[in-house]
Amino acid sequence: MPAPNQIPLPRRASVEIRTRDFDLSAEVAALRAHDGGVGAVVSFIGTVRDRNDGCGVTAMELEHYPGMTERSIEVMIDAAFERFDIRAVRVIHRVGPLRPLDQIVLVAVSSMHRGSAFQACEFLMDYLKTRAPFWKKETLPSGEARWVDARDSDESALARWGLPTQPL
Amino acid sequence: MPDSLTIQVKYFASLREALGPGETVRVPRSFSVGALRDDLIDRGEPHAGVLSRERAVRAALDQRLCAETELLHEGAEVAFFPPVTGG
Numbered sequence: 001m002p003a004p005n006q007i008p009l010p011r012r013a014s015v016e017i018r019t020r021d022f023d024l025s026a027e028v029a030a031l032r033a034h035d036g037g038v039g040a041v042v043s044f045i046g047t048v049r050d051r052n053d054g055c056g057v058t059a060m061e062l063e064h065y066p067g068m069t070e071r072s073i074e075v076m077i078d079a080a081f082e083r084f085d086i087r088a089v090r091v092i093h094r095v096g097p098l099r100p101l102d103q104i105v106l107v108a109v110s111s112m113h114r115g116s117a118f119q120a121c122e123f124l125m126d127y128l129k130t131r132a133p134f135w136k137k138e139t140l141p142s143g144e145a146r147w148v149d150a151r152d153s154d155e156s157a158l159a160r161w162g163l164p165t166q167p168l
Numbered sequence: 169m170p171d172s173l174t175i176q177v178k179y180f181a182s183l184r185e186a187l188g189p190g191e192t193v194r195v196p197r198s199f200s201v202g203a204l205r206d207d208l209i210d211r212g213e214p215h216a217g218v219l220s221r222e223r224a225v226r227a228a229l230d231q232r233l234c235a236e237t238e239l240l241h242e243g244a245e246v247a248f249f250p251p252v253t254g255g
């Protein structure tokens with residue numbers, strides 16, 4: 001008979017694509033609320049840099065593929081639950097106009113012990129960077145706007161998890 | 169059984185800027201995603217340049233990333249877009 005705090009909870013996962021900002025503390029509090037089995041929470045926040053590839057960046061616009069975005073991240077979360085002993089996942093990804101220093105993405109994972117939360121958080125970010133349909137367009141100080149190029153290093157990060165990669 | 173399929177094509181990011189948000193096309197039965205891409209390329213510019221085999225273009229069938237060998241079906245939604253850059 002497992003101790004009360006070891007009874008597995010129903011899978012808890014929540015994905016949100018939205019324009020408005022998020023509050024890390026509130027999200028983490030909600031993620032672990034009422035779950036006494038949680039001993040670790042790992043969160044990652046991606047933010048807008050004020051430079052990229054040697055150029056200043058004054059603004060960024062994020063486009064996505066509504067429907068496919070949510071579905072693809074849910075598939076990633078399913079994969080994380082299969083691979084790692086985790087209890088809950090929260091993903092928020094912002095779209096629309098953003099500025100340097102703004103928060104773009106949150107991935108937060110709770111688990112009983114830290115190892116699986118660290119691993120699942122990194123797995124989800126590596127997966128999201130290379131497979132979720134988002135595209136960034138950045139505006140330079142000259143006013144010129146350019147689409148951000150995908151990076152080979154992001155595909156390599158995915159390969160670490162044994163997932164098939166697509167060369168650029 | 170009709171001898172052609174109606175496909176909803178969508179474009180995103182730089183492809184959307186060049187080609188618009190999407191279009192409805194008719195293609196022969198048993199066409200693959202790659203054959204659809206070639207068919208669009210054969211229309212000439214601007215499709216030919218943007219969907220060129222020289223360019224890294226990703227495809228999704230019914231909102232799942234797919235290989236171009238996957239076969240189309242009536243009413244399929246196919247999207248073409250550049251490698252993704254979220255996160």
